[in-house]
Amino acid sequence: MAADPSFTVIGHRGARGHAPENTLLAIDTGIRLGSHMVEIDVQLHSGELIVIHDLRVDRTTNGHGRVDALSLAQLRALDAGQGQRIPTLGEVLDLVEGRVPVNIELKTGAGTAEAVAAHLRGLLEANATPEQFLVSSFHLPELYEFRQLLPQVPIGVLLCGVPLDWAACAAELQAECVNLSDEFVDERLIADIKNQGRRVYVYTVNEPEDMHRLRAMGVDGVFTDYPDRALKLIAQ
Incomplete structure (x- = not known):
């Protein structure tokens, strides 16, 4: 997973402070602003991976x-802000084109890990590299399934x-990193993660003083x- 060696800036849902979250506009904005990585959320719906x-x-x-009560066509017809639509994972990754790594958060269970693994496997068989992606989730069984399906x-x-x-x-799952809520940052937890040789990222941090403290x-x-x-x- 490519990252800045000193401090990694991850555009949350693209750059939701500047554009409608999880849209192609937000993701492109996050990249243009200089994010080292962008993060999106995916759900499996009717066999399609949608970003919401x-x-x-x-x-x-x-x-x-x-x-899950709306059809895929109904979802795709909605306005997600500024004329943007709910994109698919494929559309997002086509837009990014490997410019920065993409953190794909699995928001749903019941096959989401399997579908994401299948999609990424296809990209890896083409010309993508594993370091272009980071797959994360609160749903640890789903994350475990992804690890089994696409361990690279x-x-x-x-x-x-x-x-x-x-x-x-994190040790059991052989995770690259642990992503902590800013409400539950604990120095002992950070120390345990770092002692394991893993990275620690914190969400969602918008105030410069909090960034400096962390x-x-x-x-x-x-x-x-x-x-x-x-x-x-x-830069300062």
């Missing part, structure tokens, strides 16, 4: 209802809390809606 965070469409589109692609464990066994799950704590990077703010901090 919520299980409902209400917050991020002009539609209403659960994602790095994975990241997502945590929203401090486990009793610290970062043991960098001083030894984290390896942040997910941010404003990649330009983090890059300015690095």
Whole structure:
């Protein structure tokens, strides 16, 4: 997984502070702003991998209802902001064209890992390299399945809390990194992750003072809606 050696700036859902989240516009904006990596969320719907965070469409589109209650055609017809549509994983990766690594978060179970693995396997058989991708999830069984299906692609464990066994799950999954919620940053957890030789990324960090504090704590990077703010901090 390619990353800046000092502090990795990951565009959260593209660059959702500048453009509608998880859209092609947001992802391209994140790259143009200089993100070292961009992050997206994927769900499996009717055999297609679509890029959307919520299980409902209400917050991020002009539609209403659960994602799984709408047809693929209905989802694709929605306005996700500024005339953008809900993209597919394939459309996102075609847009990125290997310019930066893409963190693909598995938002749903029940076959999402298998579908993502199949899609990435096809790209690897063409001309892509494993380091162009990072697959992460809170759904650790799904992440484990992905690891079994495509072990050459790095994975990241997502945590929203401090486990009793610290970062043991990351060791069990052989994860490249652990992505922590900014609400649950714990120095002992960071130390455990780093002692295992894994990277620590924190989400979602938008204020420069928080970026500075986390960098001083030894984290390896942040997910941010404003990649330009983090890059300015690095430059200073």
